[in-house]
Amino acid sequence: MLKQFMVDEEDAIMVQEAPLRETVVTVFKKMGVNEADCALAADVLVTADMRGVETHGVSNMLRGYVTGYGNGTLNPNPDWKIVRETPATANIDSDAGLGIIVVPKAMEIAIEKAKNTGVGMVTIRNGRHMGMASYHAMMALEHDMIGVTMTSCPPGVLPTFGAEPRLGTNPIALAAPADKEPPFVFDAAMSAVAGNKLGLARRLNNKLLPGWVGNAEGEPIMEESDPPAPGYEGPASGYLLPVGGTRELGSHKGYGLMAIVDILGGILSGGGYGANPGRPNFGHYVAAYSIEAFMDTAEFKSTMDEWLQMLRTTKPAPGHDRVMYAGLPESEEVEKRTVHGIPFHPEVIEWFKDICGELSIPYTLS
């Protein structure tokens, strides 16, 4: 992980998985969410923390969700329903249910369809934040399927040559199983960095790197710069650039990939694109591809092993210890954090103490 996003070891307060999970479940219960959904929500959030994906874990997301339930933008008991369906596809209205709760149910539908037709694909309108996109994609793994997730986010990224944000950070996730190797799990915003990372860099008092954001006129800032101030939502200087940064480095590819996500997660959900002023928050897309529909599953998984081993044993360039593949460091982090716990910034611990007090929940994290 880049140092911009790492909690300093000396500052960190270590929190164990079990009490964290329990506390998160209780917070969701207090929000009026039913028991099964509380456990699901906690699983999505804590899985992100265990995998080292702080941007989408408890520390970065839970306070926003609590605010959302409080102000009514999140529906604790959504009457989500399938509004259109074919053998391999469905479109769901999520009724303002939190994505970390509704999207796994959509993924289950996609998986069931893939069992019957080889592929299942579901779009979700009227959605809310889905947490770590790869959580949903990874649900396909135990079924020997490849899982895909995309989410069309509110605008915050400048198109190539543009001075106004028109697209969201629009992540793409894909998970594919191996046999003995940790699975391939890709999960990345199609902006140069994820939106949440600006706040994280600020909290950790780190600079933004060249090629991450544009200035007030929409020009890519190609030197180090300060993260935007808390709550900053004004014009640019803090508007993200697409991956690539500049046209010469390929920002039109990042821009195009963000656009693809806006089409599949946004427009094809019937809920509209990310910059649509009337659109409430997020549109989602999930898919599952049955490996057995294309080839022998055991052969696929052993080829994946061979390929992943090849990637991670690539001779490293000077100054680097090793080459990784998407999902490998996250899988190592799970092992580490299972033993040592999750490092939380003191600011996050303070928020937990506050919210536990406010909701009359016993504080048990540290």
Added chain:
Amino acid sequence: MLKQFMVDEEDAIMVQEAPLRETVVTVFKKMGVNEADCALAADVLVTADMRGVETHGVSNMLRGYVTGYGNGTLNPNPDWKIVRETPATANIDSDAGLGIIVVPKAMEIAIEKAKNTGVGMVTIRNGRHMGMASYHAMMALEHDMIGVTMTSCPPGVLPTFGAEPRLGTNPIALAAPADKEPPFVFDAAMSAVAGNKLGLARRLNNKLLPGWVGNAEGEPIMEESDPPAPGYEGPASGYLLPVGGTRELGSHKGYGLMAIVDILGGILSGGGYGANPGRPNFGHYVAAYSIEAFMDTAEFKSTMDEWLQMLRTTKPAPGHDRVMYAGLPESEEVEKRTVHGIPFHPEVIEWFKDICGELSIPYTLS
């Protein structure tokens, strides 16, 4: 287009679409390809030239194909067949047929399946070069479907932190229809630049830009550099970087996206990944998503119009005339080239004169 890839106007020899198409058909006939397939092959190549995608047009590809038929790596009459099938999926063995001929047939199968189940998805093993990936994706447009194409290429790109090429340039293409606006058509290598562009930059005597290639040790070259010499296949210095260039700029995203293409087009085709020493050339992936399976098609297309108009009317950053979207400049190029013809580099014209002489074809291009 970046100047690195533009034929100088004063040097260019203008060639009209009709005689070019006719000449290309005749060249394929001489290779032993049947009549219908000759027309298809010419359509794929000339469509690339008409769209301004020189890297995948006649000038850059045809000579390689002629060589391939000559040395037996391309089969002019492939007995391609479906080796596995479900209602929404198929896996095809292309029997060493050229991708520009076999992949459109796979896309037709995907489209037929999407009519029945909402989605169709086909992987192709034992494949050969597919030309411009978006050609196949665009086949979905007239059926009111979204088309997707990926192709797992032989290795030539360094993974992030790596000193050995492990993945191909692995392009992703997606085409989605609009009502009045030119369709959205994304088509890009997941390397910083397409492999063919190194040769094009050399032919046009232009420098490679920072962040495009790594040096012999695998370190990203972050200043301008010379393109590799003709035929150069030695270690690095000319090995491409993933889109993003460096880890700080997001090269791990380009690396991960290339890996996704290697999984879907390579491993899931049963033909193996790109760096597999035994694998002959390319593995392909095509998919078609029926819009009507998810929502009202007319509503989708009018929302696409609104969204594309929003993108192309974005206020431009200083120094730029306008913001584009993927597929817009290519559609404008078709209009321009229909009137003025296709600009060919004199070197390409010389090759055409030579090959026409060699194959006893009348030369009619200029």
